[in-house]
Amino acid sequence: MKSVSEEKITTNGYNLHVIQTKKYKTINVVVKLKAPLKRETITQRALIPYILQQGTENYPSARMLRTALDDLYGAVFNIDSSKKGENHIISIRIEFANEAYLSSNEQIIKKAMHLLNEVVFHPKSNGDSFDTGIFKREKQTLQQKIDSIVDDKMSYANMRLIDEMCKEEAYRLHVHGYTDDLNLINETNLYEYYRSLLVEDQLDIYVLGDLEGKDIQNQVAEYFSREVSTNKDKVETNTQDVTKVKEITEAMEVQQGKLHLGFRTNIRFNDPEYYALQVFNGIFGGFPSSKLFMNVREKHSLAYYAASRFESHKGLLFVFSGIAPADFQKAKDIILEQMEAMKKGEFTEEQVDETKNMVVNQLKETMDHPQGLIEILYHQVLANNNIAPEEMIEGISQVTKDDLLAVGEKIQLDTVYFLTSKGGSINE
């Protein structure tokens, strides 16, 4: 039995993905706009999600828009931007109650699609620029967002690691954009850019829920249709070779040091080793049974968290841990020893099997979550392939110890980043 039924239709300038499932009491619609990651556009693209939520032609204030959503039994609506590999994605999400669970019989899908149409195609404007008041306020919102990243030390350390590690690659770009570029944006050039984005970005629309007997294709087509102009920008996929490991230490007023390491896996979603990479990461630092957790935390009591995570489309692997500033050398040595142990195959067949189960279990659990399932399916769009979740699960279950050794050979340490306390010398 197929666990996910995804029907894909290319029509009216977009790809429509319809996923029928009886798991949920709600319906989710996600609109995804994808473009190559570029310094010239990233700040504009970071600002657009804020502007779009502030009002439309027919709902000219944020409050009126939110009230319309409330009337749809509290439809949950949000827009954000993210980077996946060297792509920038704007995601517009709406989730609303399925009529089947309400006492009334309203056309909620139709109303929700109408609202999405308003937000995407008719943001509040005067015809050639966004509303000035909204623009000014949201520009400030984004500025505050950029300024406050440093207040969350884990995100900040992660951002700084990537700054240093990917200096020459598009992946370095900050998802919230840059103050310098923000100062050059005005309500007119941003509107102009938004109109071009609407015809040039790749557009994917996901509809997920118990949709039986509902003609989704036509309901969506009624509100979504566009002329497409091909984007001439190509995704930059330059990757730097590691010549020398970079080591960066910075001091701030903190109690806890953040030790973050960046590795290059040289393995991406489309590569045959991608299944083995997931298992490799699981044994190394993906779970509480992993080498990082067992050694950095349980054996040496150096940290509360010590874990690893990989990036699927760029081919990176990151280690995160929060340690006392004085423990830098010890923690770094232990982390690197664990990577060496992985490369030498110091793990049992039993551990491999257990971790395969964990990875599959995690994937299935994510698929139980509506937004999680859509994100998993969107990987296919990002990687331009058709690897369905079942195929992924099958691939993971075939991984052998030799496959993991092959992954180990490809992984290289690139950068060690340490955020430490002021006055807390790393040689203490």
Place this chain on the structure above:
Amino acid sequence: MNKTNYDQLKETVYSEKLDNGLRVFLLPKPEMAKTFSIFSTDYGSIDRTFVPIGETEQITVPDGIAHFLEHKLFEKEDRDVFQDFTKRGASANAFTSFTKTAYLFSSTSNIEDNVRTLLDFVQDPYFSEQSVEKEKGIIGQEITMYDDQPDWRSFFGTIQSLYNNHPVQIDIAGTIDSIDKITKDDLYTCYNTFYHPSNMTFFVAGNFNPEEMMQLIKENQSAKTFPEKEAIQRSFPEEPSKVAKKKHVIEMPVSMPKCLVGLKENMDHKDNRDFLEKELLIDILLDHFFSKSGKYYQDLYENDLIDNSFSFETNIEKNFGFSILGGNTSKPDELAEKLTSMLVGLREFELTAEEFSTVKRKKIGHFLRSMNSLEFISNQFIHYNLLGIDLFEVLPTIERLTVGDANAFLKDWIDEERIAVCQIVPAQG
């Protein structure tokens, strides 16, 4: 085994109170791949003064001990229980709140073995001096991590300014100094007092057969022996209705100040039903005034007093309750003043029938949405169960509420002497 059908939600709950006092609840969800199970005790960070089981004198234990015990229960003489779950592809976790400690796993296979492991490891403690000492380094880093988080510091700072004596003001994980005092014997004292099955709840939601599951749990429990159950004597200090201090300012190296306004809720409900109605009305009213579609949000936002980090939450338990509003702000004093005067002024308002029905619909939709999540259902079920309330009564209760109820509640809800402010401001120099 009792069976309760909830027709509107299309859910069925199976339940039974076992001979040893353990309350078991099962919610089959055959359409899910996953099963989620949570084993929870009515014991949290606020339960620091009590009479240990089998004794007569009241004691006060070191702060952070419930959370410390939670960490240590995973470690056994010969192994770490995480590995037992890992071997079967399951993921396990635990958390400690003000009022609860809970152990949980989620898994898409080997459900029965995982359920047995969950029951067994929580009911078989092994604490040693050596492992207690080792944990102090790990929890020390957990405390330090929270110390660097302005959101956590402002949240706790608000609670500290609201409460004079109640232990809810004590950080759940304790402090580096308080956890240093914890011994193996302290852990056994707390364990023996609070982990008796009659003080605990076991909940399973997901993909399984309810008859077989109940049978498995009963067999597992009847093979173990427990002391006779005793009523637990806990003690809480008197807490005046007034706040401890009106304003609390914390200096931290932040780029953006924060301001939270806290309201100490009245604890004057007559019964469980009254409690639930009050909790829902607070939620509905805060939403009506302060959500993105609320009366006040746009004004605060356009005047640059808040940004989109603004949020509000309510936490009401048996013997304490508070609501907290706020977030990042470039003008912490102005926001404090404005939010306080808005809250105090709410008694002058009356919602129209239409306004009330809009926010009620929103709450119904949100409740349905949260029913997609096994974690939400399980956690909330246990939360309400401790308060003597059935989670699945929430929807009919929302539907029953009227605009009259809301307006009557609004009249007496807020009092200036129950409001306090906490600000995080950039450190000088």
